[in-house]
Amino acid sequence: MAGVTSSPLRRALVAPFTRRAWAELWYALVSFPLAVGAFAFSLVTLHNGIFLAGSAPALRRLGSANRYLVRRILAEDIPAPPPLRPYSVAHVRTPDADRLAALARAEGARVKQRGNRVTIGKLPANRIAELAADEHIVIHALNPGNKVGWYRGASRDPYTWKARGYFGMKPVIASIHLVVAVGFRLAGLFYLTYPLWQEFAGAGPGLGTGHPVPLAASFLFVPLGAALLLAAPWLTHGVSELDLMFVRAFLGPASDPAALAERVKNLEQARAHVVDDSAARLRSIERDLHDGAQAQLVALAMKLGLAKEKLEPSAPPDLTRIAQLVDDAHLSAIEAIAELRTLARGIHPAVLDNGLTDALTTLAARSGVPVELIADIPERPSAAIETIAYFSAAELLANVAKHSGARHATLEAVHVPGLLRIRVTDDGHGGASAAPGGGLRGLAERARTVDGRLDIDSPPGGPTVVTVELPSHA
Amino acid sequence: MLRIVIAEDAAVIRAGLSEVLADRGHEVIAAVGDAEALKAAVAEHKPDVAIIDVRMPPDQTDEGLRAAIAIRREHPATSILVFSQYVETRYAADLLRMRPGHGAGGVGYLLKDRVANVGEFTDAIARVAAGGTALDPEVVTGMLNGARHASTLATLTGRERDVLALMAEGRSNTAVAERLVVSERAVEKHISNIFSKLGLPPSDSDHRRVLAVLAYLGS
Numbered sequence: 001m002a003g004v005t006s007s008p009l010r011r012a013l014v015a016p017f018t019r020r021a022w023a024e025l026w027y028a029l030v031s032f033p034l035a036v037g038a039f040a041f042s043l044v045t046l047h048n049g050i051f052l053a054g055s056a057p058a059l060r061r062l063g064s065a066n067r068y069l070v071r072r073i074l075a076e077d078i079p080a081p082p083p084l085r086p087y088s089v090a091h092v093r094t095p096d097a098d099r100l101a102a103l104a105r106a107e108g109a110r111v112k113q114r115g116n117r118v119t120i121g122k123l124p125a126n127r128i129a130e131l132a133a134d135e136h137i138v139i140h141a142l143n144p145g146n147k148v149g150w151y152r153g154a155s156r157d158p159y160t161w162k163a164r165g166y167f168g169m170k171p172v173i174a175s176i177h178l179v180v181a182v183g184f185r186l187a188g189l190f191y192l193t194y195p196l197w198q199e200f201a202g203a204g205p206g207l208g209t210g211h212p213v214p215l216a217a218s219f220l221f222v223p224l225g226a227a228l229l230l231a232a233p234w235l236t237h238g239v240s241e242l243d244l245m246f247v248r249a250f251l252g253p254a255s256d257p258a259a260l261a262e263r264v265k266n267l268e269q270a271r272a273h274v275v276d277d278s279a280a281r282l283r284s285i286e287r288d289l290h291d292g293a294q295a296q297l298v299a300l301a302m303k304l305g306l307a308k309e310k311l312e313p314s315a316p317p318d319l320t321r322i323a324q325l326v327d328d329a330h331l332s333a334i335e336a337i338a339e340l341r342t343l344a345r346g347i348h349p350a351v352l353d354n355g356l357t358d359a360l361t362t363l364a365a366r367s368g369v370p371v372e373l374i375a376d377i378p379e380r381p382s383a384a385i386e387t388i389a390y391f392s393a394a395e396l397l398a399n400v401a402k403h404s405g406a407r408h409a410t411l412e413a414v415h416v417p418g419l420l421r422i423r424v425t426d427d428g429h430g431g432a433s434a435a436p437g438g439g440l441r442g443l444a445e446r447a448r449t450v451d452g453r454l455d456i457d458s459p460p461g462g463p464t465v466v467t468v469e470l471p472s473h474a
Numbered sequence: 475m476l477r478i479v480i481a482e483d484a485a486v487i488r489a490g491l492s493e494v495l496a497d498r499g500h501e502v503i504a505a506v507g508d509a510e511a512l513k514a515a516v517a518e519h520k521p522d523v524a525i526i527d528v529r530m531p532p533d534q535t536d537e538g539l540r541a542a543i544a545i546r547r548e549h550p551a552t553s554i555l556v557f558s559q560y561v562e563t564r565y566a567a568d569l570l571r572m573r574p575g576h577g578a579g580g581v582g583y584l585l586k587d588r589v590a591n592v593g594e595f596t597d598a599i600a601r602v603a604a605g606g607t608a609l610d611p612e613v614v615t616g617m618l619n620g621a622r623h624a625s626t627l628a629t630l631t632g633r634e635r636d637v638l639a640l641m642a643e644g645r646s647n648t649a650v651a652e653r654l655v656v657s658e659r660a661v662e663k664h665i666s667n668i669f670s671k672l673g674l675p676p677s678d679s680d681h682r683r684v685l686a687v688l689a690y691l692g693s
Contacts, residue, residue: 287534290529290559291483291484294559294586295484295486295487296486297590298484298486298487298490298586298587298589298590299484299486299487299489299490301587301590301591302487302490302491302493302494302589302590302592303490303493305494305590305591305592305593306493306494306497306592308592309592309593332486335486
């Protein structure tokens with residue numbers, strides 16, 4: 001690794017004064033108080049129960065403070081770990097309890113099963129829903145604990161534990177760091193100038209002997225001082241690298257290249273779909289305008305134009321004809337208004353401003369088939385999610401009315417922390433599928449753009465259950 | 475009285491057009507909703523004028539225009555009036571590129587806004603049916619702005635540009651003079667100036683002049 005052009009001696013002499021050496025010295029100084037504080041905090045909060053959980057956000061913040069120092073001083077950008085996820089203990093009721101329990105166990109969850117009730121710990125609710133949907137397991141109730149789920153999640157959060165581990169040993173590293181970075185330098189300077197101290201300050205301890213040494217002998221300490229000064233940057237660098245390694249391993253995200261590549265692929269597909277989807281939506285809006293309101297307005301203008309001519313004083317006005325033209329124009333205007341209203345609603349339903357529950361109530365009331373609405377949305381998901389949920393529900397209900405032959409449908413909308421589920425059940429003849437180019441496929445792809453999913457359970461003869469699951473926040 | 479075929483996919487506009495034309499005493503012998511039906515209707519009825527919406531099923535792009543070009547080729551005696559929602563100078567250029575032979579019908583290209591103006595619309599039909607040209611002022615403006623010979627056009631005075639635009643719409647000298655409130659002599663002078671600046675030999679036919687100018691602008 002030694003360069004051909006720069007001799008090792010030269011590099012050794014320059015090393016103490018490089019920018020990097022100063023940065024590492026600075027880091028050793030600044031991170032020491034953080035190390036002590038964080039160590040004390042992680043120790044004090046190492047209590048089972050509320051302290052353990054409650055300290056999780058703070059510990060993660062300490063971790064990010066440490067990453068911040070590393071980034072600002074050592075110019076090493078270590079990404080943040082994924083955010084704290086509330087791990088719930090979910091209570092699930094399903095006729096397929098055995099299968100769901102087995103699946104959850106295979107995922108490493110803690111599972112308790114009693115009859116058709118399964119209690120699943122250590123697995124996020126949306127993952128449970130995913131598992132069930134993948135295996136066509138019908139879930140009747142999925143109740144993730146709210147606050148309890150958060151505390152459990154926080155006290156088991158792997159990244160908090162890793163941060164705790166890091167800060168547990170950080171004082172050791174930080175102390176060594178401080179000793180080699182600051183102590184070695186100070187001692188080096190001291191011994192390098194030892195004969196001066198000896199001569200002018202009277203006495204000085206000779207390497208811990210406690211006795212003054214003769215002036216001639218004191219020169220023996222000069223090379224020791226030089227050695228300490230020269231060694232300091234290298235040792236500091238070594239400890240810095242060691243610390244960086246720990247920071248990466250304990251305060252950074254777990255890296256799984258395969259999973260990451262898969263994720264990137266999914267995101268790329270989802271993005272492509274978003275782009276196509278929005279272009280297609282714009283096109284269809286343009287077409288709706290062109291075929292609808294614009295055409296109505298052209299017709300309206302033609303009729304009014306004719307009527308205007310008939311009113312010109314050159315000939316006696318044919319009032320019957322004029323009345324009929326104006327009447328036609330009036331109808332065209334009313335139709336244009338209706339077209340525009342429908343179109344505007346298709347772009348953004350104003351009723352959605354009041355929340356999903358109101359919007360879905362309106363939707364259910366307008367449906368061609370009687371719809372029972374079960375909505376449980378204590379907290380509002382983000383606006384984008386609400387919009388997707390609304391249009392999914394609208395499309396699903398439209399499908400029920402158009403294709404299913406159903407006499408009755410149920411629209412469920414349930415929002416639990418992290419997951420919004422829209423489910424439409426109908427008593428029609430079944431056989432629905434996400435055929436390419438079909439409406440259901442479009443819905444599935446739109447859900448996928450926000451990491452949501454769509455599941456269809458529609459055996460021939462019915463009933464049809466279509467479930468759309470979306471994260472609370474896009 | 476003219477025998478007219480209408481091709482327009484929006485039923486409301488189709489009905490409106492039929493009504494306006496009937497009001498003017500023309501006979502609408504067929505009103506169809508797509509390009510194939512249009513071609514069949516023209517082949518069957520040999521109408522005096524075909525009024526064609528550019529955008530029609532199945533692709534909603536320029537089916538009407540392509541049908542118009544085909545009709546021009548197969549039934550040159552039928553005059554054609556094409557209309558669309560937006561200014562598409564390319565469409566106008568495509569239409570005008572089809573040089574009519576002797577005794578061929580006229581061509582026109584209007585925006586739907588113009589169609590909605592009953593007077594201008596029936597005027598345009600009359601001009602086209604007489605073998606003339608009817609171009610929407612906005613289309614003309616678009617062509618003038620998009621012309622490759624913009625530098626040459628820049629040498630025209632404002633008044634000359636006005637005259638050129640009106641000529642391009644298919645107006646006669648008299649109409650241009652009326653519109654600009656000048657004498658017919660003055661218009662003739664402007665026109666000969668335009669031709670000399672654009673390097674076009676003067677011609678006696680109103681229609682050919684317009685085509686010459688537009689061919690120059692659009693080519």
